[in-house]
Amino acid sequence: MDATAAAPHTSRAPWERMAHGGGLLTGAGELSGTVFEEMSRLAARTGAINLGQGFPDVDGPPEMLDAAAAALRGGGNQYSPVAGVPQLQEAVAEHQRRFYGLEPDPASGVVVTVGASEGLAASLLAFLRPGDEVVTFEPHYDLYGAVVEFAGARLVTVPLEPPRFSPDLDRLAAAFGPRTRVVILNDPHNPTGTVFDDAVLSRVVGLAAEHDCVVVTDEVYEHLRYGGAHRPLATLPGAFERTLTVSSVGKTFSATGWRVGWVSGPEHLVGAVRATKAYLTHSAATPLQLGAAAALRLPDAFYEDLAEDFRQRRDVLVQGLAAAGAEPFEPQGTFFVVADVRALCERHGVGDATALAPVLAERSGVVGVPVPALASAAHRDLYGTWMRFSFGKRRDLLEQAAQRLAG
Ligand code: PMP
Ligand code: GLN
Numbered sequence: 001m002d003a004t005a006a007a008p009h010t011s012r013a014p015w016e017r018m019a020h021g022g023g024l025l026t027g028a029g030e031l032s033g034t035v036f037e038e039m040s041r042l043a044a045r046t047g048a049i050n051l052g053q054g055f056p057d058v059d060g061p062p063e064m065l066d067a068a069a070a071a072l073r074g075g076g077n078q079y080s081p082v083a084g085v086p087q088l089q090e091a092v093a094e095h096q097r098r099f100y101g102l103e104p105d106p107a108s109g110v111v112v113t114v115g116a117s118e119g120l121a122a123s124l125l126a127f128l129r130p131g132d133e134v135v136t137f138e139p140h141y142d143l144y145g146a147v148v149e150f151a152g153a154r155l156v157t158v159p160l161e162p163p164r165f166s167p168d169l170d171r172l173a174a175a176f177g178p179r180t181r182v183v184i185l186n187d188p189h190n191p192t193g194t195v196f197d198d199a200v201l202s203r204v205v206g207l208a209a210e211h212d213c214v215v216v217t218d219e220v221y222e223h224l225r226y227g228g229a230h231r232p233l234a235t236l237p238g239a240f241e242r243t244l245t246v247s248s249v250g251k252t253f254s255a256t257g258w259r260v261g262w263v264s265g266p267e268h269l270v271g272a273v274r275a276t277k278a279y280l281t282h283s284a285a286t287p288l289q290l291g292a293a294a295a296l297r298l299p300d301a302f303y304e305d306l307a308e309d310f311r312q313r314r315d316v317l318v319q320g321l322a323a324a325g326a327e328p329f330e331p332q333g334t335f336f337v338v339a340d341v342r343a344l345c346e347r348h349g350v351g352d353a354t355a356l357a358p359v360l361a362e363r364s365g366v367v368g369v370p371v372p373a374l375a376s377a378a379h380r381d382l383y384g385t386w387m388r389f390s391f392g393k394r395r396d397l398l399e400q401a402a403q404r405l406a407g
Pocket of ligand 2: 054055190
Protein backbone atom coordinates (compact mmCIF):
# COMPACT_ATOMS: atom_id res chain seq x y z
CA MET A 1 0.00 0.00 0.00
CA ASP A 2 1.19 3.45 -0.84
CA ALA A 3 0.90 5.56 2.28
CA THR A 4 1.61 8.73 0.33
CA ALA A 5 -1.36 8.04 -1.90
CA ALA A 6 -3.81 10.13 0.05
CA ALA A 7 -2.73 13.71 0.29
CA PRO A 8 -4.20 16.36 2.54
CA HIS A 9 -6.06 19.18 0.88
CA THR A 10 -3.41 21.87 0.99
CA SER A 11 -5.00 24.64 -1.01
CA ARG A 12 -5.86 28.00 0.56
CA ALA A 13 -8.79 28.41 2.94
CA PRO A 14 -12.07 29.25 1.18
CA TRP A 15 -12.10 32.87 2.29
CA GLU A 16 -8.55 33.33 1.02
CA ARG A 17 -9.51 31.65 -2.21
CA MET A 18 -12.42 34.05 -2.53
CA ALA A 19 -10.09 36.98 -2.25
CA HIS A 20 -7.86 35.54 -4.96
CA GLY A 21 -10.34 33.71 -7.15
CA GLY A 22 -11.55 36.60 -9.30
CA GLY A 23 -8.18 37.04 -10.93
CA LEU A 24 -7.32 33.38 -11.31
CA LEU A 25 -8.57 32.84 -14.84
CA THR A 26 -10.50 35.85 -15.96
CA GLY A 27 -8.26 38.59 -14.67
CA ALA A 28 -11.45 40.28 -13.54
CA GLY A 29 -10.05 41.02 -10.11
CA GLU A 30 -13.44 41.08 -8.40
CA LEU A 31 -14.41 38.81 -5.53
CA SER A 32 -15.21 35.37 -6.81
CA GLY A 33 -17.00 32.51 -5.08
CA THR A 34 -16.48 29.42 -7.14
CA VAL A 35 -14.82 28.30 -10.35
CA PHE A 36 -18.30 27.61 -11.76
CA GLU A 37 -19.42 31.15 -11.19
CA GLU A 38 -16.15 32.40 -12.57
CA MET A 39 -16.58 30.38 -15.76
CA SER A 40 -20.15 31.63 -16.20
CA ARG A 41 -18.87 35.17 -15.86
CA LEU A 42 -16.19 34.44 -18.46
CA ALA A 43 -18.88 33.10 -20.83
CA ALA A 44 -21.09 36.14 -20.27
CA ARG A 45 -18.21 38.54 -20.83
CA THR A 46 -17.05 36.88 -24.06
CA GLY A 47 -20.45 35.76 -25.38
CA ALA A 48 -19.14 32.17 -25.49
CA ILE A 49 -21.28 29.01 -25.30
CA ASN A 50 -21.26 28.11 -21.62
CA LEU A 51 -20.44 24.44 -21.18
CA GLY A 52 -18.78 25.32 -17.88
CA GLN A 53 -21.19 25.67 -14.98
CA GLY A 54 -23.54 22.68 -15.06
CA PHE A 55 -27.15 23.77 -15.40
CA PRO A 56 -29.84 22.82 -17.91
CA ASP A 57 -31.12 25.37 -20.42
CA VAL A 58 -34.75 24.21 -20.33
CA ASP A 59 -37.53 24.53 -17.76
CA GLY A 60 -38.57 21.55 -15.69
CA PRO A 61 -41.74 19.47 -16.20
CA PRO A 62 -45.04 21.42 -16.39
CA GLU A 63 -46.58 19.35 -13.56
CA MET A 64 -43.86 20.65 -11.26
CA LEU A 65 -44.21 24.28 -12.38
CA ASP A 66 -48.01 24.14 -12.07
CA ALA A 67 -47.88 22.69 -8.57
CA ALA A 68 -45.47 25.40 -7.42
CA ALA A 69 -47.54 28.16 -9.03
CA ALA A 70 -50.71 26.80 -7.41
CA ALA A 71 -48.99 26.73 -4.02
CA LEU A 72 -47.73 30.28 -4.51
CA ARG A 73 -51.22 31.53 -5.37
CA GLY A 74 -52.91 29.30 -2.82
CA GLY A 75 -51.42 30.58 0.41
CA GLY A 76 -48.36 28.33 0.62
CA ASN A 77 -46.04 31.23 1.33
CA GLN A 78 -45.02 30.95 4.97
CA TYR A 79 -42.32 28.94 6.75
CA SER A 80 -42.52 25.22 6.34
CA PRO A 81 -41.49 22.92 9.18
CA VAL A 82 -37.68 22.71 9.50
CA ALA A 83 -37.69 19.18 8.05
CA GLY A 84 -39.85 20.27 5.11
CA VAL A 85 -43.48 20.08 4.06
CA PRO A 86 -44.86 16.60 4.84
CA GLN A 87 -45.93 16.20 1.17
CA LEU A 88 -42.29 16.43 0.04
CA GLN A 89 -40.99 14.24 2.86
CA GLU A 90 -43.53 11.62 1.75
CA ALA A 91 -42.61 12.05 -1.92
CA VAL A 92 -38.89 11.59 -1.18
CA ALA A 93 -39.59 8.45 0.87
CA GLU A 94 -41.81 7.10 -1.94
CA HIS A 95 -39.12 7.86 -4.52
CA GLN A 96 -36.46 6.02 -2.50
CA ARG A 97 -38.80 3.01 -2.22
CA ARG A 98 -39.93 3.08 -5.86
CA PHE A 99 -36.48 3.22 -7.42
CA TYR A 100 -34.22 1.61 -4.83
CA GLY A 101 -36.30 -0.35 -2.32
CA LEU A 102 -35.00 1.90 0.47
CA GLU A 103 -37.42 2.74 3.27
CA PRO A 104 -36.56 5.94 5.10
CA ASP A 105 -39.29 7.05 7.47
CA PRO A 106 -40.97 10.07 5.79
CA ALA A 107 -41.23 12.08 9.02
CA SER A 108 -38.01 11.23 10.84
CA GLY A 109 -35.80 9.94 8.02
CA VAL A 110 -36.14 12.76 5.46
CA VAL A 111 -35.05 16.39 5.78
CA VAL A 112 -35.70 18.90 3.02
CA THR A 113 -32.82 21.32 2.44
CA VAL A 114 -31.93 24.38 0.39
CA GLY A 115 -30.50 22.39 -2.51
CA ALA A 116 -28.21 19.42 -2.14
CA SER A 117 -25.67 22.08 -1.16
CA GLU A 118 -27.30 22.68 2.20
CA GLY A 119 -27.96 18.96 2.58
CA LEU A 120 -24.24 18.29 2.21
CA ALA A 121 -23.24 21.23 4.41
CA ALA A 122 -25.66 20.30 7.20
CA SER A 123 -24.59 16.64 7.04
CA LEU A 124 -20.92 17.56 7.32
CA LEU A 125 -21.36 20.24 9.98
CA ALA A 126 -23.55 17.90 12.04
CA PHE A 127 -20.85 15.25 12.37
CA LEU A 128 -17.50 17.01 12.05
CA ARG A 129 -15.47 18.50 14.88
CA PRO A 130 -12.12 20.29 14.59
CA GLY A 131 -9.33 17.87 13.80
CA ASP A 132 -11.58 15.25 12.22
CA GLU A 133 -10.81 13.90 8.76
CA VAL A 134 -13.05 13.33 5.77
CA VAL A 135 -12.15 10.97 2.94
CA THR A 136 -13.28 11.52 -0.64
CA PHE A 137 -12.14 10.95 -4.20
CA GLU A 138 -10.76 13.77 -6.28
CA PRO A 139 -11.22 15.75 -8.41
CA HIS A 140 -14.34 16.65 -6.47
CA TYR A 141 -17.19 19.11 -6.23
CA ASP A 142 -15.71 22.23 -4.66
CA LEU A 143 -18.21 22.53 -1.80
CA TYR A 144 -16.74 19.51 0.02
CA GLY A 145 -13.39 21.21 0.60
CA ALA A 146 -14.91 24.50 1.69
CA VAL A 147 -17.41 23.06 4.21
CA VAL A 148 -14.89 20.62 5.67
CA GLU A 149 -12.61 23.59 6.29
CA PHE A 150 -15.47 25.59 7.84
CA ALA A 151 -15.83 22.74 10.33
CA GLY A 152 -12.10 22.88 11.15
CA ALA A 153 -11.71 19.39 9.75
CA ARG A 154 -9.37 18.12 7.01
CA LEU A 155 -10.23 16.67 3.62
CA VAL A 156 -8.10 13.66 2.64
CA THR A 157 -8.43 12.91 -1.05
CA VAL A 158 -7.76 9.86 -3.17
CA PRO A 159 -7.15 10.66 -6.83
CA LEU A 160 -9.12 9.06 -9.63
CA GLU A 161 -6.34 8.89 -12.17
CA PRO A 162 -6.79 9.76 -15.82
CA PRO A 163 -7.40 8.48 -18.39
CA ARG A 164 -9.71 5.82 -16.83
CA PHE A 165 -10.55 7.50 -13.51
CA SER A 166 -11.08 4.18 -11.76
CA PRO A 167 -10.43 4.16 -8.03
CA ASP A 168 -7.46 2.39 -6.48
CA LEU A 169 -8.96 0.60 -3.50
CA ASP A 170 -5.63 0.22 -1.70
CA ARG A 171 -5.11 3.95 -1.85
CA LEU A 172 -8.65 4.40 -0.60
CA ALA A 173 -7.97 2.14 2.39
CA ALA A 174 -4.73 4.01 3.10
CA ALA A 175 -6.64 7.29 3.30
CA PHE A 176 -8.57 6.14 6.38
CA GLY A 177 -7.11 6.66 9.83
CA PRO A 178 -8.08 7.08 13.48
CA ARG A 179 -9.45 10.60 12.85
CA THR A 180 -11.62 9.70 9.87
CA ARG A 181 -15.18 10.59 10.75
CA VAL A 182 -16.96 10.96 7.41
CA VAL A 183 -16.60 9.55 3.88
CA ILE A 184 -18.17 11.46 0.99
CA LEU A 185 -19.07 9.42 -2.08
CA ASN A 186 -20.36 11.33 -5.10
CA ASP A 187 -21.96 8.77 -7.41
CA PRO A 188 -22.40 9.38 -10.35
CA HIS A 189 -19.28 11.45 -10.01
CA ASN A 190 -18.80 15.10 -10.90
CA PRO A 191 -16.60 15.98 -12.80
CA THR A 192 -15.43 12.64 -14.24
CA GLY A 193 -18.80 11.01 -15.04
CA THR A 194 -17.59 7.83 -13.34
CA VAL A 195 -20.13 5.43 -11.85
CA PHE A 196 -18.78 3.31 -9.02
CA ASP A 197 -19.28 -0.44 -9.25
CA ASP A 198 -20.32 -2.78 -6.46
CA ALA A 199 -16.72 -3.60 -5.54
CA VAL A 200 -16.03 0.07 -4.81
CA LEU A 201 -19.32 0.63 -3.02
CA SER A 202 -18.85 -2.38 -0.76
CA ARG A 203 -15.26 -1.41 -0.01
CA VAL A 204 -16.42 2.06 1.04
CA VAL A 205 -19.07 0.49 3.27
CA GLY A 206 -16.52 -1.93 4.74
CA LEU A 207 -13.98 0.80 5.47
CA ALA A 208 -16.67 3.04 6.95
CA ALA A 209 -17.75 0.21 9.27
CA GLU A 210 -14.17 -0.61 10.24
CA HIS A 211 -13.47 3.04 11.13
CA ASP A 212 -16.97 3.75 12.44
CA CYS A 213 -17.63 6.59 10.00
CA VAL A 214 -20.72 8.23 8.62
CA VAL A 215 -21.06 7.94 4.84
CA VAL A 216 -22.48 10.97 3.05
CA THR A 217 -23.48 10.13 -0.52
CA ASP A 218 -23.99 12.89 -3.05
CA GLU A 219 -26.43 11.46 -5.60
CA VAL A 220 -27.63 14.59 -7.40
CA TYR A 221 -27.01 12.85 -10.75
CA GLU A 222 -28.89 9.67 -9.75
CA HIS A 223 -31.21 9.82 -12.77
CA LEU A 224 -28.56 10.85 -15.30
CA ARG A 225 -27.28 7.30 -15.79
CA TYR A 226 -26.34 5.71 -19.10
CA GLY A 227 -26.45 1.99 -19.66
CA GLY A 228 -27.69 0.89 -16.24
CA ALA A 229 -29.76 1.92 -13.25
CA HIS A 230 -28.32 3.88 -10.36
CA ARG A 231 -27.49 1.87 -7.27
CA PRO A 232 -27.32 3.94 -4.07
CA LEU A 233 -24.62 2.90 -1.63
CA ALA A 234 -27.29 2.81 1.11
CA THR A 235 -28.79 -0.31 -0.54
CA LEU A 236 -25.71 -2.41 0.25
CA PRO A 237 -25.92 -4.77 3.22
CA GLY A 238 -25.21 -2.92 6.46
CA ALA A 239 -24.93 0.46 4.74
CA PHE A 240 -28.27 2.18 5.44
CA GLU A 241 -27.65 2.59 9.18
CA ARG A 242 -24.56 4.73 8.66
CA THR A 243 -25.46 6.55 5.44
CA LEU A 244 -26.94 9.94 4.65
CA THR A 245 -28.18 10.07 1.05
CA VAL A 246 -28.31 13.54 -0.50
CA SER A 247 -30.08 14.63 -3.68
CA SER A 248 -32.05 17.53 -5.15
CA VAL A 249 -34.45 18.75 -7.84
CA GLY A 250 -31.70 20.61 -9.67
CA LYS A 251 -30.52 18.08 -12.24
CA THR A 252 -33.39 15.60 -12.42
CA PHE A 253 -36.03 18.30 -12.88
CA SER A 254 -33.97 21.06 -14.53
CA ALA A 255 -34.52 23.39 -11.60
CA THR A 256 -31.08 24.30 -10.26
CA GLY A 257 -32.42 27.74 -9.32
CA TRP A 258 -35.13 26.39 -7.04
CA ARG A 259 -32.62 25.38 -4.40
CA VAL A 260 -34.64 22.43 -3.12
CA GLY A 261 -32.88 19.26 -2.01
CA TRP A 262 -33.15 16.56 0.63
CA VAL A 263 -31.24 14.19 2.87
CA SER A 264 -32.61 10.76 3.74
CA GLY A 265 -31.43 7.96 5.98
CA PRO A 266 -31.85 6.47 9.43
CA GLU A 267 -33.49 8.59 12.10
CA HIS A 268 -30.41 8.76 14.36
CA LEU A 269 -28.38 10.43 11.62
CA VAL A 270 -31.10 12.48 9.93
CA GLY A 271 -32.13 13.95 13.29
CA ALA A 272 -28.66 15.49 13.69
CA VAL A 273 -28.85 16.92 10.16
CA ARG A 274 -32.25 18.43 10.92
CA ALA A 275 -30.96 20.01 14.14
CA THR A 276 -28.02 21.57 12.25
CA LYS A 277 -30.07 22.64 9.25
CA ALA A 278 -32.51 24.48 11.53
CA TYR A 279 -29.78 27.05 12.22
CA LEU A 280 -28.49 27.35 8.69
CA THR A 281 -31.63 28.33 6.79
CA HIS A 282 -34.53 27.08 8.98
CA SER A 283 -36.45 25.78 5.96
CA ALA A 284 -36.55 25.73 2.17
CA ALA A 285 -39.03 27.74 0.05
CA THR A 286 -42.50 26.35 0.78
CA PRO A 287 -44.19 26.62 -2.65
CA LEU A 288 -41.17 25.16 -4.38
CA GLN A 289 -41.17 22.21 -1.99
CA LEU A 290 -44.75 21.52 -3.09
CA GLY A 291 -43.66 21.70 -6.74
CA ALA A 292 -40.82 19.29 -5.99
CA ALA A 293 -43.24 16.82 -4.40
CA ALA A 294 -45.28 16.78 -7.65
CA ALA A 295 -42.12 16.32 -9.71
CA LEU A 296 -40.85 13.33 -7.73
CA ARG A 297 -44.18 11.59 -8.26
CA LEU A 298 -43.95 11.75 -12.07
CA PRO A 299 -44.29 8.34 -13.72
CA ASP A 300 -41.32 6.13 -14.57
CA ALA A 301 -41.55 7.20 -18.23
CA PHE A 302 -40.44 10.72 -17.27
CA TYR A 303 -37.25 9.39 -15.71
CA GLU A 304 -36.58 6.99 -18.60
CA ASP A 305 -37.01 9.74 -21.20
CA LEU A 306 -34.71 12.02 -19.22
CA ALA A 307 -31.88 9.50 -19.18
CA GLU A 308 -32.32 8.72 -22.89
CA ASP A 309 -32.37 12.39 -23.81
CA PHE A 310 -29.16 13.04 -21.89
CA ARG A 311 -27.53 9.92 -23.32
CA GLN A 312 -28.10 11.27 -26.83
CA ARG A 313 -26.68 14.65 -25.88
CA ARG A 314 -23.71 12.94 -24.27
CA ASP A 315 -22.99 11.15 -27.54
CA VAL A 316 -23.18 14.42 -29.49
CA LEU A 317 -20.65 16.09 -27.22
CA VAL A 318 -18.33 13.10 -26.88
CA GLN A 319 -18.17 12.70 -30.67
CA GLY A 320 -17.82 16.44 -31.18
CA LEU A 321 -14.94 16.70 -28.73
CA ALA A 322 -13.16 13.76 -30.37
CA ALA A 323 -13.63 15.34 -33.80
CA ALA A 324 -12.12 18.56 -32.42
CA GLY A 325 -8.96 16.68 -31.42
CA ALA A 326 -9.69 16.28 -27.70
CA GLU A 327 -9.68 12.88 -26.02
CA PRO A 328 -12.95 12.52 -24.11
CA PHE A 329 -13.64 9.98 -21.37
CA GLU A 330 -17.12 8.61 -22.00
CA PRO A 331 -19.18 9.26 -18.86
CA GLN A 332 -21.58 6.66 -17.49
CA GLY A 333 -23.47 9.27 -15.50
CA THR A 334 -23.86 13.06 -14.87
CA PHE A 335 -24.11 15.67 -17.62
CA PHE A 336 -20.38 16.24 -17.77
CA VAL A 337 -17.66 14.89 -19.99
CA VAL A 338 -14.01 15.36 -19.12
CA ALA A 339 -11.58 15.41 -22.01
CA ASP A 340 -7.81 15.55 -22.39
CA VAL A 341 -7.41 18.81 -24.30
CA ARG A 342 -3.67 18.51 -24.85
CA ALA A 343 -4.10 18.90 -28.62
CA LEU A 344 -6.15 22.07 -28.15
CA CYS A 345 -3.50 23.45 -25.77
CA GLU A 346 -0.86 22.84 -28.44
CA ARG A 347 -3.01 24.38 -31.17
CA HIS A 348 -3.52 27.51 -29.08
CA GLY A 349 0.04 27.63 -27.76
CA VAL A 350 -0.77 27.30 -24.05
CA GLY A 351 0.60 24.91 -21.45
CA ASP A 352 -2.47 23.53 -19.72
CA ALA A 353 -6.25 23.54 -19.33
CA THR A 354 -6.21 26.41 -16.82
CA ALA A 355 -4.44 28.64 -19.33
CA LEU A 356 -6.62 27.30 -22.14
CA ALA A 357 -9.95 28.27 -20.53
CA PRO A 358 -9.83 32.03 -21.21
CA VAL A 359 -8.19 31.48 -24.61
CA LEU A 360 -10.93 29.08 -25.73
CA ALA A 361 -13.58 31.52 -24.56
CA GLU A 362 -12.05 34.39 -26.53
CA ARG A 363 -10.94 32.57 -29.67
CA SER A 364 -13.38 29.66 -30.02
CA GLY A 365 -16.36 31.00 -28.10
CA VAL A 366 -16.67 27.95 -25.82
CA VAL A 367 -16.24 27.75 -22.04
CA GLY A 368 -15.38 24.62 -20.06
CA VAL A 369 -14.10 24.12 -16.50
CA PRO A 370 -10.41 23.25 -16.11
CA VAL A 371 -10.32 20.08 -14.04
CA PRO A 372 -7.28 21.21 -12.00
CA ALA A 373 -9.62 23.77 -10.37
CA LEU A 374 -11.43 20.81 -8.78
CA ALA A 375 -8.29 19.06 -7.54
CA SER A 376 -6.02 19.44 -4.52
CA ALA A 377 -2.63 21.10 -4.85
CA ALA A 378 -0.97 17.71 -4.31
CA HIS A 379 -2.67 16.07 -7.29
CA ARG A 380 -3.53 18.99 -9.54
CA ASP A 381 -0.81 18.15 -12.04
CA LEU A 382 -2.46 14.80 -12.81
CA TYR A 383 -5.30 16.72 -14.45
CA GLY A 384 -3.24 19.50 -16.04
CA THR A 385 -4.59 19.07 -19.55
CA TRP A 386 -8.12 17.93 -18.64
CA MET A 387 -11.19 20.06 -19.08
CA ARG A 388 -14.83 19.44 -18.14
CA PHE A 389 -17.66 20.25 -20.56
CA SER A 390 -21.36 20.06 -19.70
CA PHE A 391 -23.90 18.52 -22.07
CA GLY A 392 -26.84 19.83 -20.09
CA LYS A 393 -27.53 22.10 -23.05
CA ARG A 394 -29.62 22.08 -26.25
CA ARG A 395 -28.31 19.72 -28.88
CA ASP A 396 -27.78 22.42 -31.52
CA LEU A 397 -25.63 24.35 -29.03
CA LEU A 398 -23.54 21.25 -28.36
CA GLU A 399 -23.02 20.74 -32.09
CA GLN A 400 -22.12 24.38 -32.55
CA ALA A 401 -19.67 24.24 -29.64
CA ALA A 402 -17.96 21.16 -31.09
CA GLN A 403 -17.59 22.86 -34.49
CA ARG A 404 -16.11 25.93 -32.85
CA LEU A 405 -13.60 23.83 -30.90
CA ALA A 406 -12.53 22.09 -34.11
CA GLY A 407 -12.08 25.36 -36.02
N1 PMP B 1 -23.16 17.95 -5.64
C1 PMP B 1 -22.71 17.89 -6.90
C2 PMP B 1 -21.82 16.77 -7.29
C3 PMP B 1 -23.06 18.88 -7.81
O1 PMP B 1 -22.59 18.82 -9.05
C4 PMP B 1 -23.89 19.94 -7.38
C5 PMP B 1 -24.21 21.03 -8.32
N2 PMP B 1 -25.43 20.87 -8.81
C6 PMP B 1 -24.36 19.94 -6.07
C7 PMP B 1 -23.96 18.94 -5.23
C8 PMP B 1 -25.25 21.01 -5.55
O2 PMP B 1 -26.57 20.74 -5.83
P1 PMP B 1 -27.73 21.81 -5.56
O3 PMP B 1 -27.76 22.73 -6.72
O4 PMP B 1 -28.97 20.99 -5.44
O5 PMP B 1 -27.40 22.51 -4.30
N1 GLN C 1 -23.01 21.64 -9.96
C1 GLN C 1 -22.65 22.56 -10.98
C2 GLN C 1 -21.32 22.18 -11.58
O1 GLN C 1 -20.62 21.33 -11.10
C3 GLN C 1 -22.55 24.00 -10.55
C4 GLN C 1 -22.97 24.33 -9.20
C5 GLN C 1 -22.43 25.67 -8.78
O2 GLN C 1 -22.36 26.60 -9.54
N2 GLN C 1 -22.01 25.73 -7.56
O3 GLN C 1 -20.98 22.79 -12.56
